[in-house]
Amino acid sequence: MHKDLEILIKLQSVDSFIVERKRDQREIPERLDGLKRELEKAKKEFEKAKNTKKEIALQRRSKEKLLDELAEKIADRKARLFKVKTNEEYAALLREIESFKEEISNTEDEIIILLDKDEEMDKVIEEAEKRVKELEALLKQEEAKCRELTEKIDKELEEALKEKERLWESLDSRLKRLYEKLKATKGSAVARAANQTCHGCFTELPPQLFLEVKKGETITQCPFCGRILYYWEEKSSTDEG
Ligand SMILES: [Zn+2]
Structure with missing residues (x-):
């Protein structure tokens, strides 16, 4: 084969190698984008779960306060039972006491539901935190891989450019x-x-x-x-x- 023809073929192949590797290099940061987005999502879910737990605790406290208030009301009505003068008043107080007791029972049921929810949220929080840590570790790994790849491509490009120069200089x-x-x-x-x-x-x-x-x-x-x-x-x- 004609010497120059051989050089031209090699030159073209080095040229396209350079174009490809430059493109690969540009694409490296994009590899991390998906993982970064996933991590952000996991962090948000973790925060959301923690906030839900706080919200449950607030609700529980307000229900417990309500229980105290209802107990006070019952004590108050019971004390009044001894002071009323008519049967109607007496019956009315008893009805009130009954309705407070019912409210107490309902509130206690609601607190049990909140306690279950709180336990569920502990599991959700644990899972979410685990996911965040996993993704953070994975991202770290991938970033290290990307750095390695960038260095490798840099070296390959440097060699290819030298080779190109050598071939180029041998053409008229x-x-x-x-x-x-x-x-x-x-x-x-x-x-x-x-x-x-x-x-x-x-x-x-x-x-x-x-x-x-x-x-x-x-x-x-x-x-x-x-x-x-x-x-x-x-x-x-x-x-x-
Ligand atoms: Zn043609």
């Missing part, structure tokens, strides 16, 4: 210009030719030109897209026999 200025121009206008300067076709623009090549490319002794451009052609064809099973 005419080929340098051609390569730059094709890369700028077509996205790639070198294209594979196979099955009589340019794989840059997928147009069928004239037979004579294809033969020239196949020999690989000259720098040949596709007459349609201008890309520099090289021959490489996968051997099909029929060719092998």
Whole structure:
């Protein structure tokens, strides 16, 4: 194969490697975004659970206060029972006492429900806290991995850029210009030719030109897209026999 053609092929492959790795490098921080969002969500759930527990405790305290008030009211009505003068007044006080007792019983039931809820919230809080800690540890791990990957890519890019410079310097200025121009206008300067076709623009090549490319002794451009052609064809099973 023509020496320059070999260099051009390598140059293009180094170029696309550089583009790919630069893209990979840009994508690294995005890897952490999902995890960071998950952690924020877990933290919010943890806070929410703690607030619910506080709310339950407040409700319980107010119900306990109510129980005290009701007990005082009952004591008050019982004391009054000895002072009333009529049967009607006596009956009215007894009814009041009964209704306070009923309220006490209902309030006690409500307190039991709140105690159950409080116990449930302890479990929820425990789970939420565990989740936060797990995600924090995972994020730390992933951040370390990302740092490692960034360093690895930095090194690879440095080597690739050196290699590119070395290849570039070995080309003459005419080929340098051609390569730059094709890369700028077509996205790639070198294209594979196979099955009589340019794989840059997928147009069928004239037979004579294809033969020239196949020999690989000259720098040949596709007459349609201008890309520099090289021959490489996968051997099909029929060719092998
Ligand atoms: Zn072409």
